[in-house]
Amino acid sequence: MRSADVLRFAAGSATGYPLRTFLMVLAMSIGVAAVVMLTALGDGARRYVVNEFSSLGSNLVIVLPGRSETGGFNPANAITGTPRDLTVDDAQAIARAPSVLRAAALTIGTSEASYGGKLRDVTVVGTTADYFLIRGLTVAQGRILPAGDTGLSSSVAILGAKVREELFGAEPAVGRMIRVGDRRYRVIGVLAQSGQGLGMNADEVIVLPVSAAQAMFNTNTLFRILVEAKGRDSILAAKDEAAAIIKARHDNEEDVTVITQDAVLATFDRILGVLTYGVAGIAGISLAVAGILVMNVMLVAVTQRTGEIGLMKALGAPGHTIRNAFLTEAALLSAAGAVLGYLIGEGGALALRLMFPALPAYPPAWAVIAALATALGTGLLFGVMPANRAARMDPVQALAKR
Amino acid sequence: MALIELSAIERVFTLGDSEVHALHALDLTVEAGEYVAIMGPSGSGKSTLLNLLGLLDRPNAGTYRLEGRDVTTLSAEEQARVRRERIGFVFQSFHLVPRLTAAENVALPMMLAGIAPAERAQRVAKALADYGLADRAGHRPDQLSGGQRQRVAIARATIMRPAMLLADEPTGNLDRATGEDVMALLEGLNAGGVTLVVVTHDPVLGGRARRRVMMEDGSKAEDTGDR
Numbered sequence A: 001m002r003s004a005d006v007l008r009f010a011a012g013s014a015t016g017y018p019l020r021t022f023l024m025v026l027a028m029s030i031g032v033a034a035v036v037m038l039t040a041l042g043d044g045a046r047r048y049v050v051n052e053f054s055s056l057g058s059n060l061v062i063v064l065p066g067r068s069e070t071g072g073f074n075p076a077n078a079i080t081g082t083p084r085d086l087t088v089d090d091a092q093a094i095a096r097a098p099s100v101l102r103a104a105a106l107t108i109g110t111s112e113a114s115y116g117g118k119l120r121d122v123t124v125v126g127t128t129a130d131y132f133l134i135r136g137l138t139v140a141q142g143r144i145l146p147a148g149d150t151g152l153s154s155s156v157a158i159l160g161a162k163v164r165e166e167l168f169g170a171e172p173a174v175g176r177m178i179r180v181g182d183r184r185y186r187v188i189g190v191l192a193q194s195g196q197g198l199g200m201n202a203d204e205v206i207v208l209p210v211s212a213a214q215a216m217f218n219t220n221t222l223f224r225i226l227v228e229a230k231g232r233d234s235i236l237a238a239k240d241e242a243a244a245i246i247k248a249r250h251d252n253e254e255d256v257t258v259i260t261q262d263a264v265l266a267t268f269d270r271i272l273g274v275l276t277y278g279v280a281g282i283a284g285i286s287l288a289v290a291g292i293l294v295m296n297v298m299l300v301a302v303t304q305r306t307g308e309i310g311l312m313k314a315l316g317a318p319g320h321t322i323r324n325a326f327l328t329e330a331a332l333l334s335a336a337g338a339v340l341g342y343l344i345g346e347g348g349a350l351a352l353r354l355m356f357p358a359l360p361a362y363p364p365a366w367a368v369i370a371a372l373a374t375a376l377g378t379g380l381l382f383g384v385m386p387a388n389r390a391a392r393m394d395p396v397q398a399l400a401k402r
Numbered sequence B: 001m002a003l004i005e006l007s008a009i010e011r012v013f014t015l016g017d018s019e020v021h022a023l024h025a026l027d028l029t030v031e032a033g034e035y036v037a038i039m040g041p042s043g044s045g046k047s048t049l050l051n052l053l054g055l056l057d058r059p060n061a062g063t064y065r066l067e068g069r070d071v072t073t074l075s076a077e078e079q080a081r082v083r084r085e086r087i088g089f090v091f092q093s094f095h096l097v098p099r100l101t102a103a104e105n106v107a108l109p110m111m112l113a114g115i116a117p118a119e120r121a122q123r124v125a126k127a128l129a130d131y132g133l134a135d136r137a138g139h140r141p142d143q144l145s146g147g148q149r150q151r152v153a154i155a156r157a158t159i160m161r162p163a164m165l166l167a168d169e170p171t172g173n174l175d176r177a178t179g180e181d182v183m184a185l186l187e188g189l190n191a192g193g194v195t196l197v198v199v200t201h202d203p204v205l206g207g208r209a210r211r212r213v214m215m216e217d218g219s220k221a222e223d224t225g226d227r
Helices: A003-016 A018-054 A088-095 A129-135 A161-168 A210-217 A232-249 A261-304 A306-314 A319-355 A365-392 A395-400 B046-053 B076-086 B102-113 B117-130 B146-158 B176-191 B203-207
Strands: A060-065 A100-115 A118-127 A139-142 A156-159 A177-180 A183-191 A205-209 A224-229 A256-260 B004-015 B018-030 B035-039 B061-066 B087-090 B164-168 B195-200 B211-216 B219-223
Touching: A003 A018, A003 A319, A018 A261, A018 A319, A018 A365, A060 A232, A060 A261, A088 A100, A088 A210, A088 A224, A088 A232, A100 A129, A100 A161, A100 A210, A100 A232, A118 A129, A118 A161, A118 A210, A129 A224, A156 A161, A156 A177, A161 A183, A183 A205, A183 A210, A205 A210, A224 A232, A232 A256, A256 A261, A261 A306, A261 A319, A261 A365, A306 A319, A306 A395, A306 B076, A319 A365, A319 B076, B004 B046, B018 B046, B018 B219, B035 B046, B035 B203, B046 B164, B046 B195, B076 B087, B076 B102, B087 B146, B102 B117, B102 B146, B117 B146, B146 B164, B146 B176, B164 B176, B176 B195, B195 B203
Parallel strands: A118 A205, A156 A183, B035 B195, B035 B211, B087 B164, B164 B195
Antiparallel strands: A060 A224, A060 A256, A100 A118, A100 A177, A100 A224, A139 A183, A156 A205, A177 A183, B004 B018, B004 B061, B211 B219
């Protein structure tokens, strides 16, 4: 029997029982669609988090005050006091290390900003010009903080896009004086709109020189020191150097925690990657169920078509021809289900992206290939037993039925 | 050389713990071109004999030579090939594939034999025209009358130009007039040289054959062709 004929014959058998075919294709497509959609969701979440971290800057090393005994980030750090403060001088010392390109001191607090009778709460970020370079922040109007200037003398401020809009409306902001807390600052720039950054919306901040912010909050301690290594290869060296410098400056005590962005990223990447595999596995169960359904339906088909199988044998079809015809039918049904499921899954992922634009919910290529291959594989695998049963059928008994 | 030579055929079925001798020490020789009716009451072994002749069943003992070749020892694959090329079946209940049209049903054996679609279409068209079914080519079995269905089945059985036609109660599901037409058709084919073996319990139908084999308890009780 020619392959084209086998294919046409199997397709004819499949379409000859439309309800049965529809149900089976539906079951298979639900399985495939579940895999495609759930992995799109999982992988979307992973990519979202990774993107958020990447937007902090590249080749980033973060120094935070306080030592966590077990290593890694400890929530206790955020509450308890630290033995020695991180200072602007620490940041400047780190900036001179050989593997470090630049380092920015960072202090954060909240205050009120007012202009022309309008008042709003803002997050005040005290930092240096290097912060803009490390985080890749750009200004839409005016300029960034003057380089190297950490002195009290410069009472300048850079507004986030939303702060500018709410305080100034249509008025030009650059060059005006605004009040933050109990001091007045000259607006020298407005940040370009950047959207959500992890934990902090850059559109709702006011950036001041670090010493001005420290004066405002009456402290000389820093929230973080952001360090940019000279390149990807020097991240670890920069981390060690930063730790050594702080240790030397803090009476030989390791009272800071130095983490690399890569390590944090890798951890999130791993956790969310495993999560994606997990949901893919759960969705895969529905594929296995669909496979069993294929077997059930094919067994029913063999029983239903006993007379036809007997006839085919009487007409001189050898066992393998009959087996091929049934296997081809199972494969066709599975393939149709896989393709339909893929389309449904992609449609679902598209709907997810439309509903949550921040989430890049694209199904990963490996999941799509795995789902389609599993659908075809289970279809064929579970089709073998019914096909063999058909092939082995005794023609005399098969013909006697019907 | 005889077309069919059965010698010392035994066919035993096991039902529970009892053995039933469906065929016992059966010898039968049929020459090419003969018209044989196999008759007998139900349970006499005539259907088993037909299945054996059609290579759908194997004897427990004895030899079956078809056109001089021992076919009892052939593999299932080779037997399928013999069925495809040398044997045509006509069944009481027609056994048409319900989802296929008349033309597709007739083309089925050629499809199984791997004959090219163009040649298939040509031969099917000719066969349907020969059997007066040209205007029914695109109809499915449930759109055909009983007589038309059986003619489609006969067209299918003869499309590979077999050496013998095995018909199992070919008129059993037809009214008398239609049955008469179908028998005339089969006898016409026989006149054209095809060996025709008809199984029936109807003495009138059996009486039309030139040779009658009466079966009883798995053996020949009477054979008008015995020399």
